[in-house]
Amino acid sequence: MKKYITKRIIISVITLLVILFILFLMLELMPGSPFNDEKLTEAQKAIINAKYGLDKPIAVRFINYIKAMISGDFGVYYSISKNTPITSLLHTRLPISLRIGGQAILVGTVIGLILGIIAAMKHNTIYDTVTTVISVLGVSLPSYVFAMILIYTMGFKLKWFPLLYQAKAPFQSSVMPTVSLCMFTIATIARFTRTEMLEVLGSDYMLLAESKGINSFRLIFRHALRNALIPIITVLAPLVVGLMTGSLVVEKLFSIPGIGSLLVSAIQSNDYNVVVALTFIYSLMYVGIMLLVDILYGIIDPRIRLAKEDKCEEKTSSH
């Protein structure tokens, strides 16, 4: 187990380093500079470049960069908010994004599980059909379509929730973004739970448990759900990706001061440091969750762990 975890961690760290390198290279190759004000003379540009260390060779900058990243120093803004350390703004923006994302995951998982269980238990009934329709809709429609429907109905017509994010009322403001983000989670989890539950419910050990006379509540939650949940962990990684992508658009729609909307404006204004820092944070979360999923999967299901230790060559990342 230790060997397996160590190996996963090493791969994750290498992945992160490669990501950093690619990001760095891509930003090097990018046309334009953050200082493309026509009024600047060449000499002034040189001074500014020297001030921010942009005149040094690529290798030196990259090593400096990794050093800074590890110590949590993401540099300063060039254009969005001049000379403010990125870290300070991240402190205010990251929690907002994390909270909305966390709410969406939590609400989505709970509702998705419930829908999936109901659909599997009432297989081939109207409940099943409704769940299937919901999950197909949730997977098919982009989160911004849901966001617009919500904005038009609950925000604009009924005036239940604020149309734009208000710092004074963070909870009311986060309801509509959370709902529009969690539709994808609901759909994915419900779909997966349904399939897994159906498989478990049809198995021999469930028949045995049922014939022993265990009550249905215990039967579902203790015997069926626990086994059905194992593969559901694997969809966590794609869910996180969906949330990240969704958060960019949804944060833009609702003007939420989170990191998603920051990334969009940073991309549009060529703000190197911000793009790289945010990309790094996104990648860090993504790689971290993949690592967590792999380790969790290994702990929960010994078959996978053993199989992976037996033949490391055949080892595949299980997502």
Next chain:
Amino acid sequence: MAVPQASLRYAMGVKMNNTKIQFLPDDFELAGHDKTAHLNEIFAGRSYWHDILSRFTGNKGAIAGLVCILFIIIMAVIGPSISGHTYYSQIIAHQNLAPRIKGLEKLGIFDGSEVINTSTGTVRQNRYISEDPGVTTGLEDIYYWFGTDVLGRDIFTRTWEGTRISLYIALVAVIVDMCFGMVYGLISGYFGGRVDMVMQRFAEILNGIPTLVIVTLLILVFKPGLVTITVALAITGWIGMSKIARAQVLKLKEQEFILASKTLGAKDFFIIFKEILPNIFGQLIVMSMFSIPNAIFTEAFLAFIGLGVPQPLASLGSLISDSFKSFTTHPYMILFPVIVLAVIMLSFNMMADGLRDAFDPKMKEM
């Protein structure tokens, strides 16, 4: 039909458990030299693909999806040329006109009127026909089926132009899956060992970078446009497919028929493409169908954050993004692109579901 009676008796004997089996002379008769004698004559032999086709056509959702896709493809081909407006022509006098369709207007729908919510209250207005009979607006004979946008461009034409781009993206996704993802997975899975190790680490690292990041950075390096989006999809779209292909190869490559082929001296590439590929092609088709909605999704998402095709070209994503700014006052502008996008995504998803069930009926029965 020559059914040996002994076998019937034997079958019964198994049930009863104590019948002794005795062969009588009339238990056996000559089967004849006809080679098809062993085939059941009532049910003709059905090929694998015929079986799949019949399962697929039996699935209502999948057929509905297929019909919708065909309809959308037809509309994408002819749509931009049937309304008489081009996607880039703009008439300033025809700004913000609500949908109006000949024939349907007498029913009270699509008659060119819209309800406008302003701070002073709601007003119902029709900008095609003036309420005062003495005043002509000059628009009485003009019909915009889906209305016009803020620049006076025909939304009907633009919507189907946008659909063309979405369908192009779908095509790109399938080609990338089939040409790159499939081959990558097949080679990685088949050769195993060090080749697999290197190829999988590469895919894993590429997969470790969120697609969003790759796509946005690429679009920053190049300039926004269809070519860039295509390249972005080509870089990121194949990983899921390669994983599926690899997993399927790992399942098959230890089996006897591969060993037999090897024993007969078949080369690696012959085994991969002639022995393994036909056996896993079904799963791969299903996988590539599922990657279509993802690709369309990515394009719509990029367009929404302003990294889509440049104006005056339109994609469904950029239409939605543009009309979002005024969608509380003119909801019809956003309605049609959203509906078309939703129908495309739904149809592809339903068709992919149907294909999956057709290739793997076990999933359906559960």
